[in-house]
Amino acid sequence: MTTNTRAQQTINTDRLMASLEELGAIGAYHDEDADVMGVRRLALSPEDAEGRRLVRKWFEEAGLTASTDAIGNTYADRMGLDPDLSPVMSGSHIDSVPTGGKFDGALGVLGALEVIRTLNDHDITTRRPLTIAFFTDEEGCRFGTDMLGSAVATGRIPLEQAYALTDADGKSVKDELAAIGFLGDEPVGQRRPAAFIECHVEQGPSLIHEGFDLGAVTGVQGISWRKLTITGASAHAGATPMSFRKDPGLAAAKINCRIHEMCASGEYGPDMRATMGVITPEPGMINVIPGRVTATVDLRNPDDDAMRRAEADLDAYQQEIAEQLQVTIDSQQTARTPAVAFDEAVIAAVEAAARVQGLKCRRILAGAGHDAQEWSTVCKTAMIFTPGLHDGISHNPRELSTPKHCADAVNTLLSMILALSDEAGNA
Numbered sequence: 076m077t078t079n080t081r082a083q084q085t086i087n088t089d090r091l092m093a094s095l096e097e098l099g100a101i102g103a104y105h106d107e108d109a110d111v112m113g114v115r116r117l118a119l120s121p122e123d124a125e126g127r128r129l130v131r132k133w134f135e136e137a138g139l140t141a142s143t144d145a146i147g148n149t150y151a152d153r154m155g156l157d158p159d160l161s162p163v164m165s166g167s168h169i170d171s172v173p174t175g176g177k178f179d180g181a182l183g184v185l186g187a188l189e190v191i192r193t194l195n196d197h198d199i200t201t202r203r204p205l206t207i208a209f210f211t212d213e214e215g216c217r218f219g220t221d222m223l224g225s226a227v228a229t230g231r232i233p234l235e236q237a238y239a240l241t242d243a244d245g246k247s248v249k250d251e252l253a254a255i256g257f258l259g260d261e262p263v264g265q266r267r268p269a270a271f272i273e274c275h276v277e278q279g280p281s282l283i284h285e286g287f288d289l290g291a292v293t294g295v296q297g298i299s300w301r302k303l304t305i306t307g308a309s310a311h312a313g314a315t316p317m318s319f320r321k322d323p324g325l326a327a328a329k330i331n332c333r334i335h336e337m338c339a340s341g342e343y344g345p346d347m348r349a350t351m352g353v354i355t356p357e358p359g360m361i362n363v364i365p366g367r368v369t370a371t372v373d374l375r376n377p378d379d380d381a382m383r384r385a386e387a388d389l390d391a392y393q394q395e396i397a398e399q400l401q402v403t404i405d406s407q408q409t410a411r412t413p414a415v416a417f418d419e420a421v422i423a424a425v426e427a428a429a430r431v432q433g434l435k436c437r438r439i440l441a442g443a444g445h446d447a448q449e450w451s452t453v454c455k456t457a458m459i460f461t462p463g464l465h466d467g468i469s470h471n472p473r474e475l476s477t478p479k480h481c482a483d484a485v486n487t488l489l490s491m492i493l494a495l496s497d498e499a500g501n502a
């Protein structure tokens with residue numbers, strides 16, 4: 076069969092949407108605020124277990140050989156014409172945040188399944204084997220570490236460290252994996268695909284607002300978090316002359332203004348983002364100059380050099396402000412992940428696949444973390460983004476992509492998987 080005739084195959088949109096609905100009914104709850112049905116399928120909860128069992132059953136019904144590894148990632152393999160070649164892998168996650176929607180993660184898993192079902196319908200065997208998968212605890216809401224399953228599978232986080240993580244009730248990842256029947260016996264770290272491709276909802280407003288059908292994801296931005304403890308002198312708001320004050324609230328406000336000015340300056344690239352999400356004064360009274368303020372700074376940048384410069388310049392500014400306002404600033408780095416750049420050839424292939432289908436596609440940077448960034452450390456990787464209605468809102472019950480949007484993304488996934496699995500190679 077030639078690539079040309081294959082390119083004409085399209086997925087069954089009704090079947091894809093029906094599967095999304097059926098999985099979305101597991102852990103469904105009525106959200107009072109939004110007055111819609113949301114999804115609550117926390118990692119390794121009974122709802123996650125029920126979702127896992129359903130998807131694993133679907134994997135097997137599609138003729139795939141399913142297996143679960145020691146961190147609960149579940150893979151399903153399809154033979155290729157050349158079984159010695161490493162597979163092309165596609166997948167995502169089926170756990171959700173406590174107030175989630177039907178599409179985040181699920182579209183990537185069930186989209187990959189729909190590709191397999193379509194290949195089955197048309198009796199197509201690819202040259203390379205194919206693997207589809209769902210990964211454990213992508214959201215990190217329950218045990219505090221996101222992309223947990225894929226990070227263990229690709230070697231960033233040691234298995235024993237992941238096992239020891241506990242939830243708010245002190246229950247460990249290992250015990251909960253065993254409790255839901257997904258403590259698998261396949262060793263972690265053995266799967267090294269030729270390529271990884273993940274389909275996901277954008278979780279932002281860009282595609283829908285700019286009228287694009289699809290996003291070709293270029294990478295994931297770097298993250299730098301710091302916690303600031305700013306100490307001054309608590310005093311009376313009326314009796315203390317302005318020149319006598321050591322006001323940590325003013326210091327926090329100035330730092331907050333500064334990080335926004337840094338973004339606007341363009342000096343750190345066009346895509347720097349900065350947020351002071353926590354500003355907590357103590358004692359927190361209207362007529363008391365605070366003695367201490369706890370604040371956080373979240374910096375994002377797709378350019379690691381620009382991120383380093385921003386961090387250094389912010390360090391210097393904090394010192395300057397501390398001297399100027401006579402406060403002390405203790406600055407602790409609480410998280411830092413480098414930017415991830417996806418594979419240029421795979422990004423270009425997403426664009427080409429979109430073009431063939433007449434879809435309007437733009438390159439886009441992922442604002443959130445994804446399983447694909449973990450796999451990008453072991454093989455060439457890219458992602459396909461689907462637009463979402465309601466400004467692309469996600470991690471919210473109102474999260475919604477239309478059948479057309481989902482079908483465009485999964486048809487692109489289908490042609491990507493066909494193209495990547497036809498590639499020659501030694502392994």
Ligand SMILES: [Zn+2]
Binds near residue numbers: 168179180213275
């Ligand atoms: Zn997700």
